[in-house]
Amino acid sequence: DVKVTQSSRYLVKRTGEKVFLECVQDMDHENMFWYRQDPGLGLRLIYFSYDVKMKEKGDIPEGYSVSREKKERFSLILESASTNQTSMYLCASTSVVNEQYFGPGTRLTVT
Amino acid sequence: AQSVAQPEDQVNVAEGNPLTVKCTYSVSGNPYLFWYVQYPNRGLQFLLKYITGDNLVKGSYGFEAEFNKSQTSFHLKKPSALVSDSALYFCAVSPGDNYGQNFVFGPGTRLSVLP
Numbered sequence: 001d002v003k004v005t006q007s008s009r010y011l012v013k014r015t016g017e018k019v020f021l022e023c024v025q026d027m028d029h030e031n032m033f034w035y036r037q038d039p040g041l042g043l044r045l046i047y048f049s050y051d052v053k054m055k056e057k058g059d060i061p062e063g064y065s066v067s068r069e070k071k072e073r074f075s076l077i078l079e080s081a082s083t084n085q086t087s088m089y090l091c092a093s094t095s096v097v098n099e100q101y102f103g104p105g106t107r108l109t110v111t
Numbered sequence: 112a113q114s115v116a117q118p119e120d121q122v123n124v125a126e127g128n129p130l131t132v133k134c135t136y137s138v139s140g141n142p143y144l145f146w147y148v149q150y151p152n153r154g155l156q157f158l159l160k161y162i163t164g165d166n167l168v169k170g171s172y173g174f175e176a177e178f179n180k181s182q183t184s185f186h187l188k189k190p191s192a193l194v195s196d197s198a199l200y201f202c203a204v205s206p207g208d209n210y211g212q213n214f215v216f217g218p219g220t221r222l223s224v225l226p
Contacts, residue, residue, distance in 0.1 A: 004154075033214070040120075042201060042218040043155075090154055099145055100203075100214060102154035 003027075004103040006091055012109045019078040021106050023091030030095055032074035034058075034066065037088040037105070049074055081110045113138035115204050115217035123223045124192045132187040132220045134202030144185040145203040146176055149219075155201060161185060172196070192224045 007022040025032065031050050035043040035058075045058030047066040055066050063085060067075045074093075078085055088107050092100040114137045124130045136142055143162050147155040159170025166178045176187045185202060202217040 035216075040218060043216040045214070048213075092155075099157040099160050100155075101157070102147075104154045105152075107152075 004091060004093055004101050006089075006103040006106050008106050009104060010107050010109075012111065013078075013081050014111055015082060017078075017081050017110075019081050019108065019110075021076040021078075021089055021091075021108070023074045023076070023093075023103055024072050025074075025093040025101070026072065027093065027095070027101070028071065029093035029101075030071075031093060032068065033092040033094075033100065034064075034074065034076045035090045035092065036060070037090055043090065046076065081108075083110050086110045113142075113204055113206060113213070113215045115202050115215050117200075117202055117217035117220045119220050120218075121221045121223065123225060126194055126224050126226050127191050130189050130192040130196070130222065130224070132200050132202075132222060134185045134187065134217060135183050136185065136202070136204045137183065138204050138206050138215075140206050143205045144176075144178060145205075145214075146170065146174070146185075146187050147201045147203065149199040149201065151198075158187070158200075192222075194224045194226050197222055197224045 004025045013019050033048040034046045037043050044060050046064050049055045049068040065077045088105050090105045091103040094100045116135045145160045146158040149155050159168050161168050161178045169175045174189050199219050201219050205214045
């Protein structure tokens with residue numbers, strides 16, 4: 001079974017802190033994604049990566065950056081956390097012509 | 112730009128009755144279409160997909176969906192609902208000619224199956 005893991009299920013950070021969310025997949029997938037999920041808005045794409053060291057902005061990249069140094073790991077970085085970044089963060093991976101596999105999500109609260 | 116609409120925020124159905132969760136999409140070229148389900152405090156789980164071929168696709172847990180190109184729809188259906196089907200359902204689309212690099216999700220439909 002494909003497994004996508006995220007470093008934390010719940011996280012509480014203070015405004016202005018630098019926050020790292022990590023995602024690891026074990027199926028050698030080329031493509032990896034970071035979304036945030038907010039009620040009534042569905043999933044919104046923050047960044048995606050289609051190869052090591054490659055990244056593309058999604059729909060809402062402002063305030064975020066990403067890192068993909070190894071194929072299995074895709075990190076989301078909040079450079080200076082703000083309260084409007086309180087959300088559920090979902091990581092996903094996929095290979096060509098296949099569905100996405102999602103991690104369990106990280107519920108981030110910024111106070 | 113592609114988009115996905117799920118016109119109903121909430122769908123209520125009695126256990127044992129058929130259910131339909133609606134999805135319409137807009138995408139350039141041939142669409143790849145997906146349905147996912149999310150249970151409370153969990154990530155999304157894949158239900159089924161349409162890539163090509165038969166317009167009626169069958170997926171996990173007895174769900175099926177019908178691709179209708181003329182109506183640009185991909186409605187999710189199940190002949191007999193279970194209370195355990197209560198969850199949040201997302202429709203998603205990716206353009207076939209740029210697959211893997213851009214998925215768009217609908218806002219989600221909350222399904223409640225009443226005993």
